[in-house]
Amino acid sequence: MSVTGPRLQSTIFEKSRPGRGGGKIPHAPKGALDRLPAAARRSQPAALPELNELEMVRHYVNLSQLNFAIDTGFYPLGSCTMKFNPKVNEWAARLPGFAGLHPLAPDSTAQGTLQILWELEEILAEISGMAAVSLQPAAGAQGELTGILMIRAYHRSRGDLERVEVLVPDSSHGTNPATATMAGFKTITVPSAPDGGVDIDAFRAALGPRTAAVMITNPSTLGLFESRIGELLEAVHVAGALAYMDGANLNAILGRFKPGEAGFDVMHINTHKTFSTPHGGGGPGAGPVGVGPRLVPFLPAPRVLKVDDGTFRLERPGERPTSIGRLRSFVGNTGVLVRAYAYLRAHGAEGLAEVSQDAVLAANYLKGRLAGTYDIPYERHCKHEFVASAATIKRHTGIRTLDIAKRLIDYGFHPPTIYFPLIVEEGMLIEPTETEALETLDAFADALIRIAAEAAETPELVHEAPHTAPVRRLDEATAARQPNLRWRAMTGVETPCPD
């Protein structure tokens, strides 16, 4: 596009012209592949596109400009912690000493990275109040699987084979029950209390000799601290089960609540939420897992160890037979972990405490600005995010949360998370984070208040939003019914090498 003109792009396949491109890789000597058996060689070449570098650059730059991003605007996507991604972290991860290090490099040649990983484990253990941390899981969801598999191994190590159930509240992230299934457990869903919190009595009733674990998000997915968490943890342990904490909302409680100290046995941390590693348009993240003393023997292998002489090394294969094993190849998403480490060292203890204070302050301020225009189902002080609802607006005008979210796009804001948690009618989960300026928070509140007025005055304007985005609302039904998941027009087209 540039500043004017049509914005949508044809596909990279449509832009391909045989004979374009080249100049990157020297040609291989003729006959380089003759030593391979003919049956193993590719008979029909892959039809990859051919573009010169400028056409290719324009394609990706123009495509990028169809995206909303933190670097372009306010992105209050609840439960995702869309905070600023500091640029020094990007620089650090790309230092040749980090980026160019092979994952099987001998320990003696990897001391810089091993030191970072070891220190990062220590820092995360301190923040979470846990005894030890594994950095191996590649994402929060894999961290959950790691945690639940460790709990399974713990019970089995005690000969306790009857514990086949995992309890989750109905407000949990979908990954919690999906993880329980992957780890071979049956999910028992426990309804929430009217105040939005965990229903302690319902949990007590569900707990028993068949309970392996309870998975709790605290602060909850409604952005509320579970004030009776102590009672719940006690009941869990009395029942012989272990407590898993989903750390998605850690950004609210840095320096205020250490889950391990409070009695949680295991938790995962999303570095891309709390510790600013970029969301990448949908990854990569990292999902470190912290554990209390009972689960340390079961941590994934390999762990990073500090040797008596002050150097660092990885555990060797088979060194710790109690480990649940590997969740992936190599040691983890190290490139992401370097960024998290940089963020943590930039902040220190005081800076991290301030992160949570400002995140919670901003959320409560915004909640106050919207109260009176939107329903606030849970009026107590929230943590780093809160749920607002358009239920009343919908009753009066027919305009739904979905419409309001789409209309926010016209005002230059990314919509909040909508219809999650599922327990709130017409809910929107709003998480401003600590890195947004007050004038941004005010402008967002002003827009939401204005849209509420539009819902009454000009409902069709809201109902048909967005009006200024590159595309209008999409036909998702046809996409699912007649899936078109790949470009096929070039398949089978063979283009000879131009030189």
Next chain:
Amino acid sequence: MPYGPHTLADRERMLEAIGITSVDELFDDIPANLRASRLDLPAGMPELELAAHLQALAGRNRTDLASFLGAGAYRHFQPPVVDQLLLRGEWYTAYTPYQPEVSQGTLQSIYEYQSLLAELVAMDVVSASHYDGAAATAEAALMTCRATGRQRILVSRAVHSHYRQTLATYLSGGDLELDQVPVVAAGPLAGTTDLAALEALLADPARPVAGVIAGQPNFYGLLEPMAEIGHLAHAAGGLFVAVVEPVSLAVLEPPGAYGADIAAGEGQSLGIPTQYGGPYLGILATGDALVRQIPGRLVGMTTDLDGQRAFVMTMRAREQDIRRERAASNICTNQALLALAASIYLATLGPHGLRDVAALGAARAAELEAALVEAGAERLHPGPYLNEFLIRVPDARAIHARLLERGVLAGLLMADIEPGDPGLADSLLVCATEVTTGAEVARFAAVLKAELGTVR
């Protein structure tokens, strides 16, 4: 706090609007007996000090060696344009495209990724994406169990040991069985999957097999009889999972052509730095028949209300946020930026550039083999390889250490990754790619020759 915008006055205004005097009041809901002990961490560092600290740590890694390490992570030339484009904030500071109207860039790029990889593997559907090759292989195994209703997986011992360990972890959750297929011990097929043993393992009627997993090239760098392995799996009513390396697919027969039902693999070699293990890119592909079983995000082409072509996440009913405990997997957001990197890399090189990467690696590897054999090493297996192979030298651990002192990283000491396999004792897995220089090969051969001279 280094990145926060709030002035004292801003904070005062917010506190006043909320009607409190101290931010501490917002944390009153944390019971006193559960409040955190003091956070005991070093003080924050100004950016100048932080940058110097990080640079010093990076400098403690040795990336100046003549390296012949491969073994599942490969050094390749990344044209600078790839990273220049990835550094655009519109890509890396966006999130999962939940709001398609303001995410068409990411959505179209994922559709293009699916299409590019589908071309490489010659299959219908590619999910975007998975954590890495090992986790993608484990998800492929779980797919075969769901699709067949069977509970047993066979994996070739010549698949990367990290992948086999990951499989064991993932399969343990569902109490699924995992058996290993041995490799041929001697003769022209040494080091490849033992077809007779595979047939025997498949023949147990009490334990029917859901899926058979083999790699091409395999972990030892050798080419496997993939069509035959697939034929045996299918004859026993099972599915066939091919573990692939995407650069090699420029020159090797793709899984779609030799009858694989699922392809899984590590996409790191497509322009992604080795960066000590991740973030990488898990590739998972299949045919239309299994599309409802594939976990991970899928983007489809559709239209908007005005009939404009547009892209959207689709077939979401497989996913955890909708299906919860009945989802195909717990996977959600994972490696989108790496899928983008792979797409840009492929678009930069084009079909001929990618073929040159693969063929040049093969040529360098042949030079390496000739030089090392001349220096006194012997190949462990006689069969054909692409760009990676095993050599045997006496007292490999000591030789590997002494070569390291002389600036040569002589590949992977197999005893470090497969300590229990006597057949691999004293062997090194060495690899060459298009970035391997003739001078590095000559240096490796020269120091090896000198060392072998002293050992003998």
